[in-house]
Amino acid sequence: MPNPTDPTTILSRLEATIAARRAGASVSGPESSYVARLHAKxxxxxxxxxxxEATEVVIAALTGAPEALVGEAADLLFHxxxxxxxxGVSLADVTAELERREGISGIAEKASRSS
Incomplete structure (x- = not known):
């Protein structure tokens, strides 16, 4: 049984909810949800x-209020x-790339992309 507090579990559930709301937007219109509204734009x-949201994360990090950073980081992940x-990219695609990079120095990984 998956751990409900596992970050990948909540992100996967959120991804599924976003996909359902994006799909529902074509049926019920952009006023049906925030995701539908964004998708319509x-x-x-x-x-x-x-x-x-990324800018707000940076500001929250620099102001030093952990609660603000948590909220802004959640907003950034959602968006x-x-x-x-x-x-058309999935969370699984992104996590697979992170797994591919695991154990590789950030310097070495970045250098491999420029060659």
Whole structure:
């Protein structure tokens, strides 16, 4: 049985909820959910929201309030899942890439991408 507090479990459930709401948007329209509303505005707006949330994460990190950082990080993860889903990329794709990189120095991994 999966651990309900496992971060990948909640992210997977969130990914499924986002996909269901994105699919439901075509039936019930953009007013049915926040995800449907974002989806209706297009990928550019979704990407903009990811940028805004990333900036808010940086600000929260620099102000030193852990609660604010937690909230903003949650917002960023949510919007990132909306964006990658809109692009046809799954959480499994991202975690597979992280697993591929595991144990590789960040310096070495970055160098391998530029060659």
């Amino acid at each position: 297009g990928r550019g707006k979704i990407a903009q929201k990811v940028g805004e 990132l899942l909306v964006l990658i889903g809109d692009c």
